[in-house]
Amino acid sequence: MAVFHVVCGWTAHALLLLSCLTAVAFLALCVYIKYTHMKYDHIPGPPRDNFFLGHSPTLLGIMKNDGIVHDKFLEWAERYGPVYRINILHYVTLSVSCPEATKEILMSPKYPKDKFVYKKLFNLFGQRFFGNGLLTARDHGLWYKQRRIMDPAFSSLYLRGLMGTFNERAEILMKKLTDAADGNTEANMLGLFNCVTLDVIAKVAFGVDLDLLKNSSPFPKAIETCLKGMVHYLRDVLFVYKPKNRPFINEVKEACRLLRTTGAQWIHERKTAMENGDDVPKDILTQIIKAAGKEDSMTKDDEELMLDNFVTFFIAGQETTANQLAFCVMELARHPDILEKVRQEVDDVIGMKQDISYDNLGNLTYLSQVLKETLRVYPTAPGTSRDVPEDMVIDGIHIPGGVTCMFSTYVCGRMDKFFTDPLTFDPDRFHPDATKPYYCYYPFALGPRSCLGQNFAQMEAKVVMAKLLQRFDFTLVPGQTFDMVDTGTLRPKSGVVCSIGHRKLKK
């Protein structure tokens, strides 16, 4: 009995202590949130939904209704100016659309990628995801070492050599579209573009033939699942704690594992080929293996780094380009005059030729303008963010250090003050003689951490679009929405379903 009393006494004390500690922790959090409010509230910003969650309920509400949070950021930028504040708990993020500050911060290696987003993306719900790969590495030294090794696989000399693969894979799509051009079949252009871009990246980056236009594969679904998971993981801190989300979280982890185990298998095959002295291509996979460290001194960490970069290229190298192509077809189908003009250029430069050369691409200037305008209105990777550790001044406002700055090419690209009549699709904004946008258009980001695959992506997009324009007529199947889906990247909600016909040549 006495023992029972002692145990009860201890339990009561422990509970009391725990309650006290919780109360103290809660109080400390309140004080800290109040302190961050006092530190940053001189910066304009929308009213907070509440003291603790700040603006998070508004943003989560938009996500829940399948809206685009970037539209809210745009609305706030119009109302609160070139730098405004967003609070979530004790975190403060500044949305910056001031071109000078964009230049200062993005062009400098001094400002690391923001820890809230990029450090978190090391894993997805506990399963290692992008890790310390090229996209997410925050430490300048670690990032720089990888980027230097990866650069040769993106040199213009090397990219020229990829024209064969770009042509070959795009031809498979043309063949597929020929089958669909029977007047009855509806083609989901986003789905088809996803197959081509994944085929291309698998072939040129990893030396693997997936042939997705002929074979089914779990990869497109796995990528989509990872991206969807990423959005919830980043934007909703409570997502992981809700039991109803468990099945989806397991699906995301499984998708992540599939990508990493595939990477491990392909890397193993390549390493074996290298060890056997086989002739291996100097492609991204070879560079990934080199970036991870010397064969004989490779640690577990080095192995994981290889998989980080494998996943990075598998995802970054595919989805954004497919979405850009789909948006491009959507806009061309809505603008017959622009379609006519770009098609005329393709006829002049390529004629009836099947194989498009690197030099041809340089002459497709109006097509370049069309692709650039597509990314202005529909930037498939809409933004980036940086930590700003020290005090600075943005647009005359003192910014105390220790804050995150968010940059959105979506917001700038749709602001009247940067682009007159911003919702009008007008490729002439990017005419070679037009004034270049000043730090308000950056679909591939800017500065040292800008997209490594920019030229790769635009070469690939041009080859696919040029062949499509050369051979087919396409019309949008009526009744489709022109809305977007936000999966971290932006994609067309409808999938851009078209009826396809063989091109009618003008008499």
Ligand code: HEM
């Ligand atoms: C239309 C297509 C593409 C768009 C719009 C795009 C956009 C971007 C953007 C905005 C970033 C910066 C991301 C951030 O700061 O969080 C980025 C980074 C990156 N992209 Fe792309 N990208 C495209 C295609 C590609 C392709 C095809 C590849 C590879 C073959 C690629 C590889 C990368 C890599 C490795 C990085 C990280 C670079 C670094 O930090 O050093 N991207 N991309």
